[in-house]
Amino acid sequence: MSLLTVSDVVPLTPRMVRMTFTGDGLTDVGSWPDQQLKLLFPKPNGSAFVSDSEDVSIWYQAYLALPEAERPWMRSFTVRSLVDGVLTVDFVxxxxxxxxxxxxxxxxxxxxxxxxxxxxxxxxxxGDADLLVFAGDETALPAIASLLELLSPEQRFLAFVEIADPAEEQDIPGVQWVHRSAGDDLVSVVTAQDVPASTWVWLGGEASAVRALRRHFVARGVSKKDIEFAGYWRRALTQDDAPTSDDLAEAQERLAALSE
Incomplete structure (x- = not known):
């Protein structure tokens, strides 16, 4: 692992802020769609450092070995961009x-x-299907925005993002905004769409919504191998809480999808 230093902080909306970071090793990281990373936040009077190792088993054992009071909080994030050694992450x-x-x-x-x-x-x-569908809430917006930037002008896609209200909209071409303030929700809006079975799907956000949407697309005939999905957060639970039976089932489904 390595340390990151904040170089800039820019508010994007009332509920989202963009930060850029510099740090050792960033210039050595390649680029690919939907890059995920772990960020570690120090506890009061503590440190964010765990281990020099880039081996996940060594690093994670060192993390678990730290006393609870010293162990930094760890959360998963999606890279908004990584260019010339500068990392950009959007925080809700x-x-x-x-x-x-x-x-x-x-x-x-x-x-x-x-x-x-x-x-x-x-x-x-x-995916390389004729139609790509992206759906998620504001926690998935950085990933969706970065993925849309990779598409060719000819690629057909649908993109839906659930946010609190119109003030949270960003200038991202092609996104259809779903406003909770208007009583709308992501699952209802997305499941109302008529899409062919040959569609490729990307889903992210609140875990139960992601599971509901995945089940919907599978029922519509979309192949499981053509559905990328990740529950970023759980209602009333944090990443520090033990996994539920639904979480374990989702993990098994993700592993099964990777092996297909």
């Missing part, structure tokens, strides 16, 4: 006391957090 400000959101609400240039990843071992190519 949930307005709660979650460690990532609380840190991002007051972060300033010079602040330091930890990084593990992204790793090319988890790289998955974009």
């Amino acid at each position: 400000l949930h307005g709660d006391d979650g460690p990532a959101s609380a840190w991002a609400a007051v972060a300033k240039p010079g602040d330091v957090i930890g990084r593990f990843g992204p790793s090319p071992d988890y790289a998955r190519p974009l």
Whole structure:
């Protein structure tokens, strides 16, 4: 792992902020669709550093070996961009006391957090179907935006993002915004679309919504191998809480999809 230093902080919307980081090893990281990484946020009077190792088994054992009071909070994020050694990550400000959101609400240039990843071992190519569908909430917006930037002008796609209200919209061509303030929700809007079975699908966001959408597309005849999905967060639970039976089932489905 390595450390990241905040170089800039730019508010994007009332509930989202964009940060750029510099740090050792960033120039050696390649580029691929939907890059995932772990960010580590120090506890009060603690450090974000865990281990010099880039081997996940060694690094994670070192992480678990730290006393609970010293062990930094770890959260998963999607890279918005990584260009010339500058990492950009967009943070959703949930307005709660979650460690990532609380840190991002007051972060300033010079602040330091930890990084593990992204790793090319988890790289998955974009689909080559005639129609691509992207759906997620605001936590998936950075991933969806970066994926849309990879598409050719001729590629047909549908993109849906659920957000709190119109103030959270960003200038991202082709995105259809779903406003919770208007009583709409991602699952209802997406399942109302008429898409062919030959579609390739990318899903991200709240875990139960992702599961519902995946089941919908499978029922519509979309092959499981053509559905990329990830539950980024769980209602009323954090990444520190034990996995539920649904979480374990989702993990098994993801492993099965990777082996197909």
